[in-house]
Amino acid sequence: MATVGIIAEYSPLHNGHVHHFTEAKKLSGADRSIVIMSGPFTQRGEPAAVSKQARTEMALHMGADLVLELPVAYAVQPAEWFAFGAVALLEATGVVDSLCFGSEAGTLGTLLPLAGFLAEESGALQDGIRRRMALGAGFPAAYAAAAASAWEGSLPGGERTFDAAELLRQPNNSLGLHYLIALRRLGSAIRPLTVPRTGAGFHDPLQSGSRIASATAIRRLLEKGGSPAEYMPDYSISILEREQAAGKGPLNLESFRMQLRHLLSTRTASELQHLQDMNEGLENRLLRIMPALPDFTVSGLLEALKSKRYTRTRLQRLLIHVLLNHSKEEMAPAVLARGPGYIRVLGFRESGRKLLKQMKHSAVWPVVTNPARFSHPLLERDLQAAAAFAGAFSNPSRTDLYGDYLEPPVRV
Template identity: 50%
Template structure:
């Protein structure tokens, strides 16, 4: 069988995602699609709007055949580690032939060259990149400026580094190379709506960011931008008080954690660097309003962007300690393949994976005592803390819920 892989968050699933799946089938002629999806928290450090079970069902009803969870150790990370963990999951299945990702570039031209330059940067280039980083530049911007100045990249190629989906795509290519994977990377054009667009620019395709904004402020408009199956799932979840969750929904647990922890304790959390734990403690009592958004606005600097701060606060909420997520441990890759859902076709893929997979296939949390599973359970619990209706089965759904099955 010809199997395609996709790396997703579906926060929530929308018509742009449907277009990605449809074009993946057209481009590859695949027989089935395996999706790797973030769980309770996303790459930007935010709780997902809906549970991983609801979002897995959205994916399955839209055409995915198996949905596997990206462990939160990799899901709440900058692009490099997010991509590494997700590609490692696809590689570990032993059945995925191609990885198809959306990009602003829409073509592999330049992407491979830039990815290999990132992977094999000469020492002089790395020195120039570090100099740019000290000025507060992001890594992609620093690489683009340094590589263009040294003549290693054209202006056109460097410009790709300023676009978020291109940046993720480059990291997917790097991860495939680092893992020695046989998976072939392919890309399709991301159309109509930008990654961070707050307002729709097309009559049917809107970014997930804009849809989340609509869910909070104009829920009646959402139906135009998501498939009927997604809409029905979201309406069911909202009626049950299971979303939409936003970062500000978790203000109280975050406040309690910061207020009751010493700077020494806070310094033990992952990515807590440069004394920012002291700024956290100092700024908290002086906030003009009690919200995560206000805290981030007060903490923001050139070196600490909103995305980085959101991830930092997510690490606090999720109990991500330095000793759990240092580079050597992350480099080992995920410790299991957690199945969130499957279709009838997906069931046959899972049977095949029993002989091809290089990692244990996990159906329920109780079946694994891996440290990464503990972090995944904590992510589910913390996301559920943002639900308006608290049910123990939802909070501890990792123990109660089997994989979603769609026939």
């Protein structure tokens, strides 16, 4: 039996995700599916709309057989490490035959050769990134421009078969490219597949007459008090409404305003300097800006900090690292390059139970269904992240805060 891997956040799970899941099963011919899902916090440095348990439930109702957690150490990272952590988990299960992701390109014809070139990380690429960042560009823009330039410079006679710069400007192409690079660096036999992203793009507003909207647009609608029922399957909206009625979401960065204000007001520059992504004197800039804000809000702080060099996404990730006290040492490239080191099970269907039995023999890392019986530095950070996330609920219970210890994996 074949198994397809999917990497997702499902914040929240909407009709576009269902389309991708259906196409992934069809394109791969797989009988079973494993979803690698971010936990409480996501790649763009935001809290997930609702808890990882609620989003796992959504995924299982959609038809996923097994849902595994991407550790927060990889989930709140730039595309390179987000992709590496997720692909390393799929590889470590020993049961995944293919990985299917969405892309604007909709084909591997352009992505594969570019990924093969970039996986080598040539000197020209690194020099190009450094040069552009020295001129004030943020890392994503510097990487995209340098990668396109290095790629085109490597072609015979400079002949261009496609516009690499335009391809890399598209967010799903860029993330998919990093999945392909991770597969190559891991020497994985997992077969990559891609389906065209359909409907709304990442930054697109809600479109009348369409039943597909981006998760970003849905979260914005929720912030305004609207209902996204038109854009989500019934089971997903039902779970979302249940969580909302219980005061457990939807959350956004402002939900952590008080915690962040406290942390940023009670730490010195030297204490902040040790945190992940706190580079180039950002700690001093933060401490100068804090007293100047007439009314502290997370959005106001981000607006004051944002610049051409420091994108909003990078700064959002920085604030999550502040919230969770992530140090540079524990998230150094040499540490992340080892891979997660464990496989955390969030939930499964009956068919997923069979996958778990198979993984007892095939997995190269421990399969964790009860975190109380397993110890790992990155897992400890996952448990802390879950407690911090639940701390923003309107009235968090002991189970909300410590559910990782108290509750079994979700089953549907």
